[in-house]
Amino acid sequence: MAAPDSKRPTYATEAIPSDVKTGMFLGNPALDSLVSCVIAMNAEMWSMRRRMKVMEAVMAKKGVTTDLIEKYVPSAAEKVAWEQDRDRFVSLTLGALADQGFRDMSTDFPKR
Amino acid sequence: MHRRELLGLAAGSALVAHTLQGELAQAQEYFSTISVPGAAAGKAGTVTGSKGPLQRGTDGRLLRMGSLDLESQQDFTLAFRQMHARQIRVAANNAFQRLLEAEGIDPTMPLSVEQVRELVAKDPAINFGVKCWLSNQQITWKTLQDYYHQNADYYLAEMEAADKSGPGALVLSPAMTIPDYARHEIHIQPGGYVGDPFAGHIYHYGTNSFYISQYGHNEQDEIHRSMAGQMPIPADGKVKRILDMGCGVGQLTVALKERFPDAEVWGIDVGGPMVRYSHLRAARMGIGANFAQKLAEDTGYPDNHFDIVTSYIMHHEMPADVTRKVIAEAQRVTRPGGVYYPIDFKSGGTRTNPRQMYSRWWDHRWNNEVWSLEYHSMNLTDEVAQRGFTQVQNATAAMPGFGVRHFVRTA
Numbered sequence: 310m311a312a313p314d315s316k317r318p319t320y321a322t323e324a325i326p327s328d329v330k331t332g333m334f335l336g337n338p339a340l341d342s343l344v345s346c347v348i349a350m351n352a353e354m355w356s357m358r359r360r361m362k363v364m365e366a367v368m369a370k371k372g373v374t375t376d377l378i379e380k381y382v383p384s385a386a387e388k389v390a391w392e393q394d395r396d397r398f399v400s401l402t403l404g405a406l407a408d409q410g411f412r413d414m415s416t417d418f419p420k421r
Numbered sequence: 422m423h424r425r426e427l428l429g430l431a432a433g434s435a436l437v438a439h440t441l442q443g444e445l446a447q448a449q450e451y452f453s454t455i456s457v458p459g460a461a462a463g464k465a466g467t468v469t470g471s472k473g474p475l476q477r478g479t480d481g482r483l484l485r486m487g488s489l490d491l492e493s494q495q496d497f498t499l500a501f502r503q504m505h506a507r508q509i510r511v512a513a514n515n516a517f518q519r520l521l522e523a524e525g526i527d528p529t530m531p532l533s534v535e536q537v538r539e540l541v542a543k544d545p546a547i548n549f550g551v552k553c554w555l556s557n558q559q560i561t562w563k564t565l566q567d568y569y570h571q572n573a574d575y576y577l578a579e580m581e582a583a584d585k586s587g588p589g590a591l592v593l594s595p596a597m598t599i600p601d602y603a604r605h606e607i608h609i610q611p612g613g614y615v616g617d618p619f620a621g622h623i624y625h626y627g628t629n630s631f632y633i634s635q636y637g638h639n640e641q642d643e644i645h646r647s648m649a650g651q652m653p654i655p656a657d658g659k660v661k662r663i664l665d666m667g668c669g670v671g672q673l674t675v676a677l678k679e680r681f682p683d684a685e686v687w688g689i690d691v692g693g694p695m696v697r698y699s700h701l702r703a704a705r706m707g708i709g710a711n712f713a714q715k716l717a718e719d720t721g722y723p724d725n726h727f728d729i730v731t732s733y734i735m736h737h738e739m740p741a742d743v744t745r746k747v748i749a750e751a752q753r754v755t756r757p758g759g760v761y762y763p764i765d766f767k768s769g770g771t772r773t774n775p776r777q778m779y780s781r782w783w784d785h786r787w788n789n790e791v792w793s794l795e796y797h798s799m800n801l802t803d804e805v806a807q808r809g810f811t812q813v814q815n816a817t818a819a820m821p822g823f824g825v826r827h828f829v830r831t832a
Contacts (some may be wrong), residue, residue: 315573315574315577317574317577317578317581318581318595319577319693319694320593320595320693321602321615321616321617321618321693321694322604322616322619322693324603324604324605324606324611324612324613324615324616324617325605325606325613326492326606327605327609327789329787329788329789330553332552332555332787334544334548334549334551334552335548335549335552341552344549344553344556344572345556345559346559347555348501348553348560349560351497351501352494352497352498352501352561353494355493355494355496355497355500356490356493356494356497359489359496360489360490360493363489385814399749
């Protein structure tokens with residue numbers, strides 16, 4: 310695979326690709342894909358959390374300490390706004406847990 | 422991995438109270454206790470860093486990854502590997518146990534790979550652990566590859582500058598025909614060892630998390646330096662030239678040069694990007710190890726040239742017939758009385774207990790260890806013994822849990 314943004318020599322040659330993405334391990338390719346997505350999303354989530362830790366550490370050296378952050382009391386308006394955002398977040402990420410699928414893919418409309 | 426049969430040795434299972442787990446435990450215990458001089462940040466061997474906008478400093482001899490996000494993504498995949506070993510694999514093993522019971526199969530009964538393939542197709546639950554592991558492996562590689570490709574010009578320029586610098590030499594062979602057997606994406610690393618210009622960078626940082634999760638820390642080359650420290654020398658004590666075949670990113674090569682500073686040490690690998698990175702890294706550390714893009718089965722070195730010839734986890738990544746050619750080449754270039762010590766997993770046996778064979782199967786098939794079953798179809802130790810070498814009895818293991826293959830070239 311050539312580097313995308315360089316004309317420099319790479320000393321690379323064509324590889325024989327693996328077919329790992331064609332593997333179906335869970336009896337349903339959608340399940341396989343979902344597992345991959347969940348792990349990837351968590352990698353990104355941890356990356357974000359870790360960046361926040363770095364930011365807190367850097368801010369602490371500039372006077373905004375963890376203590377200040379932990380003890381921060383949101384205003385009434387902030388509290389309302391944050392709760393709304395929390396509920397939206399929960400609904401978006403976990404709302405599908407309440408879905409009640411029972412119809413086969415081939416099932417027609419019960420009525421139209 | 423290094424050229425690693427990634428799960429084969431990592432099949433920790435209550436089901437497998439067997440050699441594999443014993444080997445792993447032995448290695449883990451060993452590496453948890455070793456102390457490597459100079460491993461701490463700032464001591465001898467510390468990298469001097471590189472210039473450029475992506476510099477984030479060093480951790481001892483390891484250049485920190487180029488971005489905080491990449492470092493965090495790798496941090497996650499490491500944690501996932503560890504959690505997988507502690508929890509997901511246990512659950513998968515339990516599912517496997519239930520399947521064996523349902524099928525009335527004795528968990529200690531040796532099975533062939535064909536029998537195991539038939540078995541696992543019956544129950545997706547036991548494959549869940551594999552799926553999770555592979556997805557995490559893909560993320561490990563993809564995040565690394567994406568990063569280096571996004572910053573390709575910078576890192577290519579860095580290698581270009583290093584190509585011409587010392588203290589060690591770099592010999593590239595862009596016209597060399599790469600055999601098909603070496604072009605596979607081993608460990609599902611995108612591009613494998615030959616197909617991505619940053620194969621060395623990707624391999625090095627990707628395998629760091631693998632080592633931590635399986636054997637212990639290796640960011641300071643602790644494991645490779647330990648192996649170099651255990652490497653036996655010829656009886657006459659003369660060590661002028663050393664060859665490290667299939668050197669990967671040159672960690673053992675560099676460690677050997679550190680142990681034998683007056684010797685001429687060469688690391689060879691089929692991958693141009695691999696030896697470029699090896700050379701870059703050695704140059705950064707000021708270590709005069711030499712690297713060349715060469716085939717282990719056709720090195721081109723003169724007869725009787727080396728006092729020590731070694732390799733690390735190379736043979737299970739080549740077909741059996743190539744391994745035999747490599748042994749013949751090692752016999753040719755090792756001087757009489759010289760040491761030949763190929764370090765690789767214990768081999769031999771096409772039937773083993775169901776859980777172990779399952780691990781061997783999926784690692785071969787889906788982690789793309791294309792040649793690992795061929796490796797296990799022969800006995801590497803016996804193969805070497807048949808080709809002009811005398812095995813040293815009661816020798817020390819250069820890598821605990823691996824095959825003990827200390828040979829001396831017969832006169």
